Amino acid sequence: MKVSVIIPCYNEEEVLPLSHKRFSQVMESTAHDYELIFVNDGSKDHTEELLLGFANDDPHTKVISFSRNFGHQNAVSAGLHNCTGDIAVIIDVDLQDPPEVIPQMIDTYLKEGSNVVYAVRNKREGETFMKKFTAKIYYRMLNSLSDYTFPVDTGDFRLIDRKVLDAFKQFPEKHKYLRGLFSWMGFKQTPFYYTRNERAAGRTKYSIRKMFSLASAGIFGFSKKPLKLAISLGTLSIFIALAFAIWIFIMYLSGKESIVPGWSSTIITIVFLGGVQLFTIGILGEYIGNIFDETKNRPEYIIDKKINFDPHNNQTI
Numbered sequence: 001m002k003v004s005v006i007i008p009c010y011n012e013e014e015v016l017p018l019s020h021k022r023f024s025q026v027m028e029s030t031a032h033d034y035e036l037i038f039v040n041d042g043s044k045d046h047t048e049e050l051l052l053g054f055a056n057d058d059p060h061t062k063v064i065s066f067s068r069n070f071g072h073q074n075a076v077s078a079g080l081h082n083c084t085g086d087i088a089v090i091i092d093v094d095l096q097d098p099p100e101v102i103p104q105m106i107d108t109y110l111k112e113g114s115n116v117v118y119a120v121r122n123k124r125e126g127e128t129f130m131k132k133f134t135a136k137i138y139y140r141m142l143n144s145l146s147d148y149t150f151p152v153d154t155g156d157f158r159l160i161d162r163k164v165l166d167a168f169k170q171f172p173e174k175h176k177y178l179r180g181l182f183s184w185m186g187f188k189q190t191p192f193y194y195t196r197n198e199r200a201a202g203r204t205k206y207s208i209r210k211m212f213s214l215a216s217a218g219i220f221g222f223s224k225k226p227l228k229l230a231i232s233l234g235t236l237s238i239f240i241a242l243a244f245a246i247w248i249f250i251m252y253l254s255g256k257e258s259i260v261p262g263w264s265s266t267i268i269t270i271v272f273l274g275g276v277q278l279f280t281i282g283i284l285g286e287y288i289g290n291i292f293d294e295t296k297n298r299p300e301y302i303i304d305k306k307i308n309f310d311p312h313n314n315q316t317i
């Protein structure tokens with residue numbers, strides 16, 4: 001059996017030498033054939049040089065280098081499109097997900113006969129309270145908004161088999177939210193519990209902007225409920241306005257309120273309705289933006305270099 005390990009890297013020169021060693025050691029210790037596919041996502045530091053050096057010394061190490069930064073999800077997609085293994089493992093380069101558990105995931109895969117073994121973080125070490133808190137809220141919100149149920153506390157760290165890999169190649173969509181797509185696909189999926197460590201070196205490469213973009217890919221890619229929010233909010237404000245009108249009418253009849261123009265209530269109503277309208281237009285904008293990106297049909301990523309890949313077994317779709 002051949003195992004492809006897909007490792008996206010963006011400005012990871014600090015951690016790469018250690019990571020490459022740990023990944024190689026772990027995979028050498030298994031009885032399986034393997035390939036380490038490092039995807040350089042347009043790094044601006046020495047990541048590419050380091051990777052080319054590893055690939056030069058070790059035929060198991062393969063490198064895909066993008067023409068610029070296309071983002072983590074696209075880097076993983078490129079690895080999946082180009083891998084030749086019977087199974088693939090998606091894992092971060094920063095050793096937060098310990099490579100040492102890969103053999104255990106392979107055992108689970110073989111024992112359970114499952115198509116996907118997804119890693120669930122039962123503990124997260126060395127991450128800020130804010131990151132853990134927002135992640136917890138986000139995954140639960142996604143589940144309540146979406147028509148599908150996604151496993152919580154699960155990232156992209158997972159093992160998938162050839163059936164799932166082949167199914168993945170049929171997804172032409174651009175804004176990929178991989179963890180969502182894999183659980184949407186179905187097949188036999190088994191959880192695998194592990195402790196997420198601290199980053200071995202360097203700082204997070206997921207800026208707030210990238211985190212928001214991933215979060216919105218999840219929500220707007222898997223739920224139509226935000227579109228329906230306009231109807232609920234509109235109905236609510238109509239009822240509030242009606243109640244308000246009735247209240248003013250009663251006050252007027254009872255003579256308690258003279259018809260002094262209620263300046264503050266007018267302003268509050270205008271601002272409130274303005275806010276509701278802008279909010280719902282913003283939601284429409286998100287979906288229309290996604291439709292725009294999909295119809296342009298541009299490639300998800302552009303490859304600059306491919307090293308150590310077999311030219312006769314070119315798996316790129």
Ligand code: UDP
Binds near residue numbers: 069072091093206
């Ligand atoms: N990454 C990437 N492209 C990006 C940002 C991140 O390929 O634009 C990679 C990064 O090198 C790492 C993985 O995605 O292997 C996860 O990123 P990071 O560890 O910085 O995120 P965090 O664990 O802090 O959420």
Ligand code: MG
Binds near residue numbers: 092096199204
């Ligand atoms: Mg990390």
